[in-house]
Amino acid sequence: MEKNLFDSFEKVGSKQWKQKIQYELKGADYNDTLVWESLEGIKVKPFYHYDEFEIKVPSATPATPFSILQNIFVHDVAKSNKRALETLNRGAESIRFTIENESVSVEELMQNLPKDNTTYFFYLPFLSIDFAKTINDFSAKNGYKSIVLIDPIHQLGKDGNWFENLDKDFEKLNQTAKLGKSIISVNSSLYQNAGANMVQQLAYTLAHVNEYFNRVENISQQITIEVSVGSNYFFEIAKLRALRILFNTLAKEYNHKLDCIIVATPTKRNKTLYDYNVNMLRTTTECMSAILGGADYIANxxxxxxxxxxxxxxxxxxxxxxxxxxxxxxxxxxxNAADGSYYIEEITNQLAEKALLLFKDIEANGGLITQLIEGTIQRKISESAAKEQEWFDSGKEVLLGTNKYPNKNDKMKHDLELYPFVKQNPRKTLIVPIIEKRLAEKLEQERLAQEE
Known part of the structure; x- marks a missing residue:
């Protein structure tokens, strides 16, 4: 029998590692020097050892297969159809159409699009039973796999108003949910892009899901959860793992036995105008986090x-x-290369536990909708965003090419086709909207003002 080479070495425990580290620090404090605290209040250690915590068996969350998702905004039906065909021929595996009004012909939009191994998402920023039925009937008749994304709570959080009002929105949502296809969706990307920390993102997403479990009768289809992924590489892997654990824990309480569908997209919060090619590096690592975290669909x-x-x-x-x-x-x-990493497993557990505590607090105080109406959620997100903004402004959180090693010769004023900052739109709303804002906005506005 062959002898394992590593059996020849004496096992080294965490206590011995700490003693060696302390010796190398030459008197410097171990915790002050090597342990740092995340925005979520999680203390991150320099190493993780199996004898320090109870996790002995890695969680089994393989990240494959994932589907490459392409976003298409439908302004011109013929052009959108052509673009979808070209995109699928060039490597995309699923499509997410954003349809802004009911005048769009679903039959024309889907003409000649492939059916096998392709999923079509339809994001509707309006609430229409008839149009959702049109999509589902067409898909059923022609053999397409389609998922309609309807999320009145996201509408309330982002816009400040319901589509109509709470009662009518949920009355219509209940009717569309009876169509038998995947209708219920939770767009939690708003929380991340507005500056919520990961514990808040998870807790608000869970509370968001819970509102639908409570208000929609007999959810018999999979729930789609859309998430944004940031650049804290290992934490983002852990966040998506924790999300699935939390969802399935909650779903069991409602006898809902279907796993959620996770659709991930890189965040806008850390993206920049200046040295914009660095955005490709950011989105690459964020997509990797999404893959290793177990996302089902990824739209870069x-x-x-x-x-x-x-x-x-x-x-x-x-x-x-x-x-x-x-x-x-x-x-x-x-x-999944992340399976068995004590660091990731530990962070997953801590994020899940902290998020569950916050979720219980939200439910004890009326639930997500009540706290949105009261302004509690908005205030908590603003506080978290302000803390992260302070880290960015002080250089503790670095965006290369922007607040670290900027190229002062980089000019952007004449390249702007879109307005890249928070848009002001004063109007009457039911609640204060949750505002998405990038970290670099103030600094970029100052630089643009100085350009000749």
């Missing part, structure tokens, strides 16, 4: 999405980033 964010209208080049680069990860880095073939 083009590097120029902040300031350019949709364009073929930006979309192609974004799609190719995912193609490289999938077919050249073999993320779709190997078992």
């Amino acid at each position: 964010l083009p590097y120029d999405a902040l300031y350019h209208k949709d364009n073929e080049f930006g979309d192609r680069i974004a799609r190719n980033q995912l193609l490289v990860l999938k077919h050249e880095s073999y993320f779709d073939l190997v078992n």
